[in-house]
Amino acid sequence: MRDNIHSDFDRQWEQWAEEAEEQVAARFRTLDRIVEFNQTKVIRAFQKHRVSDYHFAASTGYGYNDSGREVLDRVYAEVFGAEAAIVRPHLVSGTATISAALFGCLRPGDELLFVTGKPYDTLHKVIGKPGDGLGSLADWGVRTVIVPLLSDGGVDWDAVEAAVTDRTKVFAIQRSRGYDWRPSFTVEQIGDMATRIKALKPDGIVFADNCYGEFTERMEPTEVGVDLIAGSLIKNPGGGLAASGGYIAGKERLVELAAFRMTAPGIGGEVGAMLGTTRSIYQGLFLAPLLVGQAVKGSVFAASMFAKLGFETHPKWDDPRTDLIQAIRFAGADPLVHFVQAIQKAAAVDAHVVPEPWDxxxxxxxxxxxxxxxxxxxxxxxxxxxxVREPYIAYMQGGLTYAHVKFAVRQALSDFRERGYL
Structure with missing residues (x-):
């Protein structure tokens, strides 16, 4: 009987998958053009800065005169249309990288204004509370103001204008949706935000958390008026090969200030042994446009498939894409947890592990x-x-190959069929 159930599902799956791929075929062609554009941009940056195999050599100790590291910074700046960049394995996560950028720009008595609503959960401790003793921004006398988004997910410009004071120094934008049921912001929208912010406060610094967004579009925020961006190498730009690290790119002086926070004042980006990571960071950047394209295709397919079966998805399969994230809403905690467990079950690594909610x-x-x-x-x-909270939304991202995402969607739907969710 069980074999018959699986045979029935296999036949149903083939039909669903074929219908979904027919539906998204034109969207896939558009994504292929974005991949080609960004691949060309990366290759030309490598060529312009004469990347050679000796740039992949490991450095130790202080890492003085590490030409591979220095050229890597210039390549990143070129790719992101920025004056300067720092790319380091020592920036241990996206949160740590964003923290270095913010602490580099802000001083006691300054104000940080988030124009795109409440930031991602892991930044809350970076913002902190006055006197928390953690060395947070608040502990150092930096006030943070968060302007909630409008009900349609847009920026509340009246509230932003009302929140600006003489002390407001950094205006922060989060490109991706985080744990919110809202559209992520496109580069065009971010460019419009930068223009409006500069009109409000010409000397204000516009900062964007670029995590999950790199290479999903033809342009990056630093090409449309943003002063400083930060991101993680174990997300898009690391191309699945960078074992750790982050990058900061933008105006040269601001990148320098962030580098002082990363190491120490007066030292900045002049030191930092790469410890054998340089080759994988270069090669990961080379592969990143293709692999980001594979992941985005997987998200588009998943959106089409789950919508076909009656689930709410955000973005929808034919919506513009500006990051990797695909949100899917479930009816309760159980299907939410079982979906995430099915994604784990579809992995090549640790497929036998069953994740559980934890603090x-x-x-x-x-x-x-x-x-x-x-x-x-x-x-x-x-x-x-x-x-694990209402409204029970799972956030799926990534996939080094489209085939892997497709396999994972199949696994999830097979499990749902067995549990009676379909």
Missing amino acids: MPGYEHPVIMAAGTFIQGGSLELSADAP
Whole structure:
């Protein structure tokens, strides 16, 4: 009987998958053009800065005169249309990288204004509370103001204008949706934000958290008026090969200030042994446009498939894409948890592990995470996570190959069929 159930599902799956791929075929062609554009941009940056195999040599100690590291910084700046960049394995996560950028720009008495609503959960401790003793921004006398988004997910410009004071120094934008049921912001929208912010305060610094967004469009925020961006190498730009690290790119003086925070004042980016990571960071950047394209195709397919079966998806399969993240809403905690567990079951690494919700540091609610990845926490690889709270939304991202995402969707739907959700 069980074999018959699986045979029935196999036949149903083939039909569903064929219909979904026919539906998204034109969207896939558009994504292929974006991949080609960004691949060309990366190759030309490598060529312009004369990347050679000797640039992949490891450095030790202080890492003085590490030409591979210095050229890598210039290549990143070129790719992101920025004056300067720092790319280091020592920036241990996206949160740490964003923290270095913000602390570099802000001083006691300054104000940080988030124009795109409440930031991602892990930044809450970076913002902190006055006197918390953690060395947070608030502990150092930096005031943070968060302007909620409008009900349609847009920026509340009246509230932003009302929040600006003489002390407001940094205006922060989060490109991706985080744990919110809203559209992520496109580069065009971010460019419009930068223009409006500069009109409000010409000397204000516009900062964007670029995590999950790199290479999903033809342009990056630093090409449309943003002063400084930050991101993680174990997300898009690391191409699945960078084992750790982050990057900061933008105006030269601001990048320098962030580098002083990363190491020490007066030292900045002049030191920092790469410890054998340089080759994988270069090669990961080379592969990143293609692999980001594979992941985005997987998200588009998943959106089409789950919508076909009656689930709410955001973005929809034919919506514009500006990051890797695919949100899917479920009817309750059980299907949410089972979806994330099915994604883990579809991994090549740790497929036998069953994730459970837990109180993860930096998060306000129990979180369940599927991450059967070669790089721990590598979210360009297929992963899924969700805070176990209403309205029960899972956030799936990544997939080094489209075929892997398709396989994972099949696994989830097969499990749902057995549990009676379909």
